[in-house]
Amino acid sequence: MSTTATDTPRGLKMFPRAFWAANVMEIFERMGWYGFYAVSSLYLTEAVADGGLGFTSQDRGVIQGVVTFFLYLFPAAFGALADRYGYRAMFLASTMIMAPAYLLLQFPTSFWAFFAVYFLVAVGHGMFKPVVISTVALTTTEKTGSMGFGIFYMMVNVGGFLGPIIAGVVRGWSWTYVFWASAAWIVMLALTCIIFYKDPRSAEERASKKKLSEVFTGMIEVVGNGRFFLMVLGVLVVLVMGSKWWDFKLIGPISLAWIVFNILIDLILRAMGRGAGQGPWLLQPMQVGEGRYMVFLLLMAGFWTSFNQIFLTLPEYIRDYGDTSDLIRSLSPVASGITGLFQNLGVDTSNWSLAVLEHGQVKPEHLINLNAFGIILGQVGISYLIRNVKPLNTIINGVVVTVISFLVFMLGGEGWIIVAAILVFSVGEMMASPKSKEYAGRIAPPGKVGMYMGYFYWCTALGNLFGGLLSGVMYGHFGPTERGGTDNPDAMWIIFALLAASTALSLVLYDRWVQKNPVQAES
Structure with missing residues (x-):
């Protein structure tokens, strides 16, 4: 019997059950993560008397930067384990780590204890x-892929929007409820998986299992060989140490000394006649892997470093400087109308303000949540308007809009100014974020598109690391005097704007170089 056009599933029916189960689980996972992450800056730096941990901004930056850095590195390794042991098993294993970890997160009061439990949360999400x-990816085709991933991106923002709202409401009564809420969303994720999810892979795909050692080898080869990876890792360690335990001014000299030391060792090894791949990896000369791709990841890390300030720095800024x-x-007339309606129904609304206000001000997380709300409402329209614009031009324009949003904060700390800055920022994100993946695929040499896309999230990992460390240092220096700062937040926003602007300029130069130096397919 021949298949006619009417036999082809249309609309939402074109996607199998596993697709919808995965999207629902994504909503719950994002609600769990962003439910705490959106208020984490406040919890970590809030006074102990107000229910927080009383950490410094530098402590907060190190925790957020390092933990989320690893969160975005974990997927490469855990993806290989999922191929080996099954998608459903990996989903359920992740929930068995995330839910207890969120519940445990309410108990640590010291830096290292909180870091350890929060790291466990990152393992689960990774x-x-x-x-x-x-x-x-497996439940969509070439024809349905665009719509499928569009739906998925929408679900990411739905979860990212709902989680912080509920967390902001319940923390009006107690911070404990924030952790219970995140754990509850993870439990809902697990139930969705148990009831509705089925591994979409074919029998052949399940039999094809990549060794974990091959994954780690591939991760290193993207950067270079083991020696070059060690040098890069050393620089990252210096950045972390300089953000909390060392004087910040030592980062540059120590990093430079470490790089020079490795270059000298390299010269000695080459003078001895050693080549790449000869002898133990520690005694091999350094070798750069996908150099042009690493440069792109570093440049995009600059964008993500700027982007992450909306979750890392802005909550503290609104709390300390917002009015x-x-x-x-x-909004009082609207709020009065809503509470009046429920009062007429016999509902006691005397404590409802705790859900929205803190110390007579709108809670920072509710304002920051306008970012996700703006994306939910505007992403389709923005994508339509820029559909014919080259990916790189769109990325650059998006970064420029981000620069403008940082400068808007300098107009003052009034509520409507903060709202305007966040919404302008959201427009920049809607332009730059989706197109960055498309551009990464287009600059990939023939035969390496899969590898380029597979390690794209490295720029997000680096952006989280750099963003967290920079946020802690910048706010610790330019923040309120009572917290040891210079009380000059405008200078901080200028630095973030300059960072984003330098990223845009660097991307222009990078693209010109890529166009002049195309890479041919490997024979």
Whole structure:
């Protein structure tokens, strides 16, 4: 019997059950993660008397930067384990780590204890990420891929929007409820997996198992060989140490000394006649891997470093410098109408303000959540308007819009100014973020597209590391005097704007170089 056009599933029916189960699980996973992450800066730096941990901004930056850095490195390894042991098993294993970890996160009060438990949270989310993305990829085709990943990106933002709202509401009564809420979303994720999810891979795909050693070898080869990887790792360690335990001014000299030391060792090894691949890896000359791709990842890490400030730095800034009384005055008639309606129904609304206000101001997380709300409403429209614009031009324009958003913060700390800055920032994100993946695929040499896309999240990992460390140092220096700062936040926003602007300029130069130096396919 021949298949007619009417036999082809249309609309939402074109996607199998596993696709929708994965998207629902993504919503719950994002609600769990962003439910705490959106308020983490406040929890870590809030006074102990107010329920926080009383950490410094530098402590907060190191925790957020290092933990999320590893979160975005884990998927490569856990993806290989999922291929070996099954997608469903990996989903459930991730929930068995995430849910207890969120519950435990409410108890540590010291830096290292909190770091350890939060790292465990990152392990769980790192296990989840590669499996959900792989499921979406396997349950879509060339014809349905654009819509499928569009739906998935929408679900990411739905979860990222709902999680912080609920966390912001419940923390009005106790921080404990924030951790219970995140754990509850993970439990809902597990139930969705148990009831609805089925591994979408064929029998042949399940039999094809990549060794974990091959994954780690591939990760190193993207950077270079083991010696070059060790040099890069050393620089990253210096950055972390200089953000908390060393004087920040030592980062440059120590990093330079470490690089020069490795170059000298390299010269000695080459003078001895050693070549790449000869002898133990520690006694081999350094070798750069996908150099042009590493440069692109570093440049995009600059964008993500700037982007992450909306979650890392902005909560503290709004708490310490924001004055949202203008917002409260503007929205009071609406709030009075809603509470009046419920009061007429016999509902006691006397404590409802705890869900939205803190110390007479709108809670920072509710304002920051306008970022996700703006993306939910505007991503389709923005994508349509820029559909014919070259990916790189769109990325650069998006970064420029991000620069403008940082400068808007300098107009003052009034509520409507903060709202305007966040929404402008969201436009920049909607332009740059989706197109960056498309551009990465286009600059990939023939035969290496899969590898380029597989390690794309490295720029997100680096952006989280650099963003967290820079946020802690910048706010610790330019923040309020009572927290040891110079009380000059405008200078901080200028530095973030300059960083984003330098990223845009560097991308222009990089693209010109790529166009002049195309890479041929390997024979």
